[in-house]
Amino acid sequence: MTRDEIIKQVNGVLAEEFEVEENTLSPEANVKETLSLDSLSLVDLVAIIQQTYKIKIPVTDLRSIQTFNDLYNYIESHLAQ
Amino acid sequence: MERKVVITGMGIWSCLGKTLEEVRDSLYTGKSGIIFSQERKDAGFRSALCTNVERPDLKPFLARNLRQFLPEEAQYAYIATRDALENAGLDQDYLNTHEVGILYGNDSTAESTMHALDKFREFKDTAACGSGAIFQSMNSTITMNLACLFKLRGINLTASGACASSSHAIGLAYLLIRDGLQDCIICGGAQEANMYSVASFDGLQAFSVRENEPEKASRPFDRDRDGLIPGGGGATVILESYESAVKRGAPILGEVVSWGFSGNGDHISTPNVAGPARSLELCLKNGGIDIRQIGYINAHATSTRAGDGREAQAIAQIFGDYKVPVTSTKSQTGHEMWMAGASELIYSMLMMKNNFIAGNLNFENPDDETACINIVPETREAHFDMFLSNSFGFGGTNSTLIVKNIASK
Numbered sequence: 001m002t003r004d005e006i007i008k009q010v011n012g013v014l015a016e017e018f019e020v021e022e023n024t025l026s027p028e029a030n031v032k033e034t035l036s037l038d039s040l041s042l043v044d045l046v047a048i049i050q051q052t053y054k055i056k057i058p059v060t061d062l063r064s065i066q067t068f069n070d071l072y073n074y075i076e077s078h079l080a081q
Numbered sequence: 082m083e084r085k086v087v088i089t090g091m092g093i094w095s096c097l098g099k100t101l102e103e104v105r106d107s108l109y110t111g112k113s114g115i116i117f118s119q120e121r122k123d124a125g126f127r128s129a130l131c132t133n134v135e136r137p138d139l140k141p142f143l144a145r146n147l148r149q150f151l152p153e154e155a156q157y158a159y160i161a162t163r164d165a166l167e168n169a170g171l172d173q174d175y176l177n178t179h180e181v182g183i184l185y186g187n188d189s190t191a192e193s194t195m196h197a198l199d200k201f202r203e204f205k206d207t208a209a210c211g212s213g214a215i216f217q218s219m220n221s222t223i224t225m226n227l228a229c230l231f232k233l234r235g236i237n238l239t240a241s242g243a244c245a246s247s248s249h250a251i252g253l254a255y256l257l258i259r260d261g262l263q264d265c266i267i268c269g270g271a272q273e274a275n276m277y278s279v280a281s282f283d284g285l286q287a288f289s290v291r292e293n294e295p296e297k298a299s300r301p302f303d304r305d306r307d308g309l310i311p312g313g314g315g316a317t318v319i320l321e322s323y324e325s326a327v328k329r330g331a332p333i334l335g336e337v338v339s340w341g342f343s344g345n346g347d348h349i350s351t352p353n354v355a356g357p358a359r360s361l362e363l364c365l366k367n368g369g370i371d372i373r374q375i376g377y378i379n380a381h382a383t384s385t386r387a388g389d390g391r392e393a394q395a396i397a398q399i400f401g402d403y404k405v406p407v408t409s410t411k412s413q414t415g416h417e418m419w420m421a422g423a424s425e426l427i428y429s430m431l432m433m434k435n436n437f438i439a440g441n442l443n444f445e446n447p448d449d450e451t452a453c454i455n456i457v458p459e460t461r462e463a464h465f466d467m468f469l470s471n472s473f474g475f476g477g478t479n480s481t482l483i484v485k486n487i488a489s490k
Contacts, residue, residue, distance in 0.1 A: 019145040040212040041146045047211045050204055 001079060007072050009052070017048050027069040034068075053079060086258045087487065089331040090169025090319035091427050092161040096132035096312055096414055100164070105431045107413070108439040111460055113296035114414050115310050121276050128288035130298050132312035132415045134274045143230070149213035150226050152193035154419075157315030158185060158223045158271035159230065165267070165317035166231070170331050173232070182235025182263050184254045185223045185317075186247030186270035188419045191278040193217035223271055235263050241419075243474025244381075245342075246270055247316070248422025252340035252480055254320045264325040267317060272420040274313025282311065285350070289384060300443035301382035301409035302389050302451040309383040312415035316424035335430055336485045338467070339368025345477025352388050352473060357381075357395035360479035364469065365399070368483050372403050375483070376465020377438055379429045381473045382409035383416045390450030392471065397453035404455035406463065412442035422472040426482060429468045433486050438463045 001009075007027075015022040018035040025034060037045060046057050049071075055078045057065070065071050093099075096114025097107035107114075114132045122129035137160040139148055151159060166172075171181070197214035201207055216222060221239040228237045236257060240250040247270020254266040272278075282288070289308035291298040300306045326333050341364025345356030365372065378396060382389040389409075396407060410428045411417075417424050432438055440459035447456070466486040473479045 019140075036144075036146065038146065041149065043208055043212040044149070046208050047200070050206065050209055051200075056204075056206060056208075 003072065003076055006075055010072060010075065013048060013052055017044065025068055027072070028067050030066060031068055031071055049075065055079070083259050084261060085323035086255050086320055086337045087323050087326050087333045088318055088335045088337065088430065088484070089321045089326050089333060090165040090171065091334065091430060092164030092168055092317045093315070093424060093427050094137060094157045094161045095314040095316065095417070095424055096134050099135070101168070101431065104428070105435055108410070108428055108431060109437055109460055111440055111442055112413060113442060114312065115295045115299055117292055117295045118276070124276060126276065126280070126283050127286060128283055128290050128308070129292055130289055130295055130310045131276070132274065132310065134312070134314045147230065150216040152190050152217040152222055152273065153275055154187060154190070154271040154273040154315065155223045155226050157313070158227060158269065158317065161269060161271070161315035161317040162227055162231070162267055165319050169319040170329070171319065176231055176233060179265065180235045180263070181233050182237065182266040183224050183228050183233050184236055184238050184240060184250045184266050184268050185227070186240045186242070186250040186419050186422060187220060187223050188241045188243055188246050189273060189278055190218050190220060190222050192273055192275045195277055227267070233267070236266065242478045242480065243476055244416065244418045244421055245472040245474040245478045245480040246419040246422065248470065248472035248480035248482055249342065251318065251320065251337065251422060251426065251482055252342060255337045255340050258320055258322050265319065265321045268320050268423065269315065269317035270420040270423040271315035272313040272418045279311040287385060297443050299384045299412050299415055301380065301384045301412050301441060302393060302447065302456050303444045304446040304448040306384045306386060306389060309385055309411070310415035312417040314417060314420055314424065316420050316427050318423060318426060333487045334434065335487055337482060338485045339364050339370060339483040341365070341367055341481040343479045345479070347477050350475055352391045352477070354391045354394045354398065356477050357392055357471065357473055357479050358398050360481045361395060361399045361469070361471070364481035364483055370483055372400050372405070374467050375405055375469050377429065377432065377463070377468040378405055378407040379425045379468060379470040380407050380409040381471040383411050388473070390448070392473070393451040393454045406438055406457045407454050408438060408441035408457050410439060412444070413439070422470070422480060425470050425472070426484065429470055430484065433465060433468055436462055436464050
């Protein structure tokens with residue numbers, strides 16, 4: 001999967017799940033703020049990435065994911081493994 | 082001093098309609114909400130009969146992170162409660178500044194529990210269940226959600242009493258208000274209508290198999306009844322002290338005048354006559370009601386052979402020579418189970434306020450057990466000022482409510 005394909009798919013899945021406009025998901029935007037995630041709905045982000053890519057994001061790694069770029073990078077690097 | 086407890090609002094989402102007006106018209110015209118479901122047949126159901134209940138779209142009212150906590154039954158409860166509050170003239174400002182409680186009947190969260198655990202087993206990770214799973218899969222899901230959504234600060238409790246759940250909820254709320262412990266309580270019941278919630282029930286061979294004639298399948302008290310049809314939806318009634326209702330100029334629709342209850346102390350699924358009879362007797366006695374004051378009985382009768390017969394015997398035992406008109410609205414709605422106590426109170430209220438008795442669909446011939454009571458087969462104009470509503474459930478739990486008319490201003 002290319003990075004562009006990952007970005008396209010991640011944005012599509014997250015926009016649908018969290019009911020936001022896809023064009024608000026810019027690479028530098030903050031994930032939590034853009035998706036209005038609180039401590040509970042953060043679990044849904046972990047669940048949807050796991051269901052889509054079979055990648056489990058541990059809590060320690062989650063803290064380091066601030067922007068959508070961080071998220072794309074995380075998925076890209078773990079898909080490559 | 083005991084206080085008068087009145088009904089100031091009603092809201093419903095059922096197979097007979099999504100507003101009080103739609104439901105009133107469906108009751109009057111004898112509409113059946115029962116359908117054949119190919120999905121259930123393909124899935125392996127013995128009986129693929131169910132009711133046609135639309136899922137409400139809550140997007141206009143609730144953000145995604147709040148909807149995430151609501152399983153199907155809580156969605157029905159939410160929409161019915163919104164309507165009931167509006168009907169009662171209760172806005173969010175009032176709820177924010179007064180102690181209003183919630184006491185709702187619910188006795189399953191099967192589909193949401195199943196989905197969450199399916200995800201857990203598939204991914205071998207508890208986080209895969211998602212954030213809403215725990216709140217969706219607890220039996221108190223409706224009261225916990227609605228209390229937060231409407232910012233309620235009074236009693237917050239779910240009543241689980243099988244198919245008498247919401248009747249018990251209303252009865253308990255009546256007591257709390259009567260005795261001065263609460264001024265206003267949102268009461269009701271909701272029932273998930275998905276097939277997973279009743280798959281094991283279908284396995285007991287308790288459902289009608291008259292699949293070629295869905296609208297003829299639910300036939301309470303009829304000689305040829307062969308089982309119930311599972312239904313669902315949500316129904317909410319607002320109970321309030323008379324003083325509170327008058328103080329805020331609320332519409333007063335009726336008065337809950339008594340509650341009676343009993344346990345059979347017998348078989349888990351086979352009903353008897355003595356238990357229901359004691360529930361009826363206690364309800365009449367508690368309210369100091371003479372049987373001839375009751376103008377209509379909304380029976381529990383679900384269209385099962387044993388249940389309908391025993392209930393008819395119990396009614397006949399208590400009412401004797403007085404042939405009070407009896408119908409079961411389950412002939413139209415199927416068995417709304419946890420919701421039934423509340424929905425049937427609303428159905429009866431709509432009849433009382435609009436001067437008719439909705440006919441008991443498909444009652445063509447009585448049998449030896451059901452011939453002893455006066456079943457109304459077709460809708461007729463009728464004025465009555467007091468009705469009695471029965472709800473009975475597995476484990477031999479029985480609940481009876483009596484409601485009196487209060488003329489609209």
